[in-house]
Amino acid sequence: MLFNKLHKFKFLFIVFIFVSFILSFQAAGAATGPDQAVIDQLNKQLSEQQKKIDEIAGKIDQYKASIKTVRGEATTLKNQVTILDNQMAKTNLDIDSKKEEIKQTELQIQKVQLEIKQNETEIAKSKIELSAFIRLLDRYDDKNYLSVMLSYNSFSEFFDQVKYSEDIQRNLQKTLNKIQELNEKLSKQQQDLDANKKQVSELLEKLEDAKSALLGQMDAKNYLIIQTQKSEKKYQGLISDLKKAEASASNQVTAIERQIRAELAKKGTNEKFNNLSDAVLIWPTLSHRITALFHDPDYPFIASIGQHSGLDIGVKQGTAVMAAESGYIAKAAMGTKWYGNYVMIIHSNNLSTLYGHLSSIIVEQDKYVSKGQIIGYSGNTGFSSGPHLHLEVRSNGIPTNPLKYLP
Numbered sequence: 424m425l426f427n428k429l430h431k432f433k434f435l436f437i438v439f440i441f442v443s444f445i446l447s448f449q450a451a452g453a454a455t456g457p458d459q460a461v462i463d464q465l466n467k468q469l470s471e472q473q474k475k476i477d478e479i480a481g482k483i484d485q486y487k488a489s490i491k492t493v494r495g496e497a498t499t500l501k502n503q504v505t506i507l508d509n510q511m512a513k514t515n516l517d518i519d520s521k522k523e524e525i526k527q528t529e530l531q532i533q534k535v536q537l538e539i540k541q542n543e544t545e546i547a548k549s550k551i552e553l554s555a556f557i558r559l560l561d562r563y564d565d566k567n568y569l570s571v572m573l574s575y576n577s578f579s580e581f582f583d584q585v586k587y588s589e590d591i592q593r594n595l596q597k598t599l600n601k602i603q604e605l606n607e608k609l610s611k612q613q614q615d616l617d618a619n620k621k622q623v624s625e626l627l628e629k630l631e632d633a634k635s636a637l638l639g640q641m642d643a644k645n646y647l648i649i650q651t652q653k654s655e656k657k658y659q660g661l662i663s664d665l666k667k668a669e670a671s672a673s674n675q676v677t678a679i680e681r682q683i684r685a686e687l688a689k690k691g692t693n694e695k696f697n698n699l700s701d702a703v704l705i706w707p708t709l710s711h712r713i714t715a716l717f718h719d720p721d722y723p724f725i726a727s728i729g730q731h732s733g734l735d736i737g738v739k740q741g742t743a744v745m746a747a748e749s750g751y752i753a754k755a756a757m758g759t760k761w762y763g764n765y766v767m768i769i770h771s772n773n774l775s776t777l778y779g780h781l782s783s784i785i786v787e788q789d790k791y792v793s794k795g796q797i798i799g800y801s802g803n804t805g806f807s808s809g810p811h812l813h814l815e816v817r818s819n820g821i822p823t824n825p826l827k828y829l830p
Contacts, residue, residue, distance in 0.1 A: 483520070708736055
């Protein structure tokens with residue numbers, strides 16, 4: 424019994440010495456240091472960046488409201504130019520907003536990196552404290568129990584110190600808990616850093632999308648001015664012609680698909696097409712940058728003609744275009760007024776894909792094509808105001824949102 428008590432007294436005595444060391448160590452490093460001052464400055468800059476972003480967002484909302492108002496008015500050349508001007512102004516603000524968001528995220532990255540550095544310093548410091556404790560245990564392992572007791576002036580003082588040492592043990596546990604908390608915090612900060620870096624990459628892509636959209640809007644305005652020569656009469660004639668061209672092209676594509684499917688179905692199981700596996704589409708280009716959505720309300724003067732029937736993918740002139748799925752080439756057309764040079768492939772599941780505005784086609788009509796095979800190269804043919812790929816996905820002959828089928 425006496426041995427156990429003495430052993431306990433010995434341990435508590437060592438803990439007392441150790442914690443005294445810790446307290447002096449922590450007091451020496453208690454200052455916030457230059458890193459904290461930098462973090463405080465970054466917080467201030469982040470707050471200023473958010474104000475800039477909010478101000479730009481307010482201006483964007485004003486242009487959106489203006490565009491909506493003008494769209495509700497009669498379709499005239501003047502109104503269409505006003506819409507395009509507002510869209511260009513709004514897109515310029517989108518670009519400015521993305522740039523400010525990138526700056527904000529880069530500041531956030533700097534802040535997290537400094538916080539990680541601080542945490543790593545704290546963890547290293549706590550490890551030094553624990554190492555010191557282990558060394559003290561080793562140093563006092565062979566110390567005579569009696570000498571521990573005799574180091575106090577009285578038994579009363581010794582027992583008072585034992586009670587105080589119990590509080591010190593709790594402080595030691597807090598130090599151990601602190602290390603665990605710091606490690607968990609460090610892990611979270613590393614995740615935040617990775618997320619911020621990914622966010623910068625995504626914002627840069629969106630910035631490029633916005634720049635492409637702006638170029639498309641500028642090209643659309645130039646096309647409109649050149650074609651109409653600022654004449655309302657010519658504008659109305661242009662819109663009428665484009666409506667007819669769009670309706671004719673869409674009806675023709677639907678009719679061709681229906682005819683080809685019927686002919687292939689008559690050939691039975693001996694025909695390759697009738698043995699195709701279920702269609703699962705892939706992106707037809709390496710780029711996944713979308714410059715115009717399916718039924719996009721911001722598509723240049725499309726509201727005057729109809730709905731945007733596909734997805735526009737932002738690619739440079741001459742970019743390789745691949746078949747989104749294996750299938751039968753129902754049409755490989757050159758020089759059409761609406762789609763320009765285009766390829767239509769029919770697949771299983773009553774799906775078909777159409778690739779418009781190509782600069783060139785390198786496959787033959789009435790032949791089979793494999794998924795991922797290059798069928799042509801992107802361009803600016805037909806009704807197009809700039810190089811891109813127009814992708815349509817049709818279900819039972821009706822245009823549907825390609826994003827429902829793309830991974």
